[in-house]
Amino acid sequence: MPNAIILSTGSYAPDRIVPNSYFDTLLGEDVSTWLEENVHIYERRWAAENQSTADLCIPAARQALERARLLPEDIDLLIIATDTPEFISPSTSSKVQYELGLVNAGTFDINTACAGFVTALDTGAKYIKSDAQYRHVMVIGAYAMSKYLNMSDKKTVTLFADGAGAVILKSEETTERGFLASQLITQGQYYGYMGIYAGGTYQPITPKVIENQDHLLKFVQKFPKELNPGMWSKMATDLTSRIGTTPDKVDHYFLTQININSIWETMDRLGVARERAHTVMHYYGYTGSACIPMAFDQAVSKGLVKRGELIVFIGSGGGLAFASAAFIY
Structure with missing residues (x-):
C-alpha cells in the first residue's frame, strides 16, 4: 500500500524587515521590551504593498520543486492553506497553479486559520494513500496578515507577519517512512x-x-x-x-x-x-x-x-x- 513521504520543502519570507523599534515609534510607547522578553520576537517580515498571498506561495513552491528535482507538470494536486486568500472567490490555489505551470494538478484551498497547514498536510497524505493517481502532492501554508492589521491596535500589529512554506509529498511503497x-x-x-x-x-x-x-x-x-x-x-x-x-x-x-x-x-x-x-x-x-x-x-x-x-x-x-x-x- 502506498504511503505519503515528505520529499522536499521550501519557504519564502518577504524582503521587508520590520524591527520592534518600528512599533515603539508607531504606537508611541516601548513595546520592544515586552516583545523581546515575553514572546522572543525581535523582528518580522511584511509583504510589500504590491505583494499578495499568491506572490508568497510561488517562490516557496519553486524552491520545493527544485529541491525535489521535479518539473511543474509532475504535481498532481496543489492544496493551499490560508485565511488571507487572494480573493474571496476563486481559490488562491487556482491562481498559483496557473502561475507555476502545474498543468496536471487539481487544486483547492483549505481555511482552518492557523491550523490550516497541518490540516492540508493530513489531507494531502490521505489523497496519496487512498488514490493511486496522486503521485506528488504539493501543500503550501501561506499568510499575508499584514494586509489586515489595524496599525493602532498593539494587540495584533506587533505580532503578525507574512510568509509561505511548502512541502511536496510523494507516493512511495514503504513501511519505513512517511x-x-x-x-x-x-x-x-x-x-x-x-x-x-x-x-x-x-x-x-x-x-x-x-x-x-x-x-x-x-x-x-x-x-x-x-x-x-x-x-x-x-x-x-x-x-x-x-x-x-x-x-x-x-x-x-x-x-x-x-x-x-x-x-x-x-x-x-x-x-x-x-x-x-x-x-x-x-x-x-x-x-x-x-x-x-x-x-x-x-x-x-x-x-x-x-x-x-x-x-x-x-x-x-x-x-x-x-x-x-x-x-x-
Whole structure:
C-alpha cells in the first residue's frame, strides 16, 4: 500500500524587515521590551504593498520543486492553506497553479486559520494513500496578515507577519517512512474570539464596517492561557500512543509559533527537552498557517532534521481549530 513521504520543502519570507523599534515609534510607547522578553520576537517580515498571498506561495513552491528535482507538470494536486486568500472567490490555489505551470494538478484551498497547514498536510497524505493517481502532492501554508492589521491596535500589529512554506509529498511503497497518523479537533465555542469578521456573507463590507475597522483582524476576547499547551500536549500524547510510542521518543516537534511560552510549557508537560521544538518567530514574527512549514523548512535546511526521524506537527488557529500529524521523515 502506498504511503505519503515528505520529499522536499521550501519557504519564502518577504524582503521587508520590520524591527520592534518600528512599533515603539508607531504606537508611541516601548513595546520592544515586552516583545523581546515575553514572546522572543525581535523582528518580522511584511509583504510589500504590491505583494499578495499568491506572490508568497510561488517562490516557496519553486524552491520545493527544485529541491525535489521535479518539473511543474509532475504535481498532481496543489492544496493551499490560508485565511488571507487572494480573493474571496476563486481559490488562491487556482491562481498559483496557473502561475507555476502545474498543468496536471487539481487544486483547492483549505481555511482552518492557523491550523490550516497541518490540516492540508493530513489531507494531502490521505489523497496519496487512498488514490493511486496522486503521485506528488504539493501543500503550501501561506499568510499575508499584514494586509489586515489595524496599525493602532498593539494587540495584533506587533505580532503578525507574512510568509509561505511548502512541502511536496510523494507516493512511495514503504513501511519505513512517511505518514503515520493524524487528528483534527475543533472547539467551535471560540469562533468569535479572534478573526476577520467582515467581508463575508455574515457582515458584507459597507462604509460603516470600514469606519469601525471590522474588516481588519481583531482580538475580541482573550483565550484561556492554558488552552494551547493543554490541547497540544494532549494531542501529542494521544497521537504518539496511537502509533505505539511516547512523546519523549519524538525527535522533533513543530508547533504553531504564536507564543514561545506556550511551546515551552507544552514541552515541559510532555517531559521533552525544549530544544526539540524548533522555533522561527524570533526573526519572522507570527506567520499563521505558514509558520509550521517555515520552521520545518529551516530545520531541514540547517540539517537539524534527518531522514528516519520521528516528527510531530501540531497546529492551532481561530475557530478554534487544532490539527496534528505524525511522520517519519
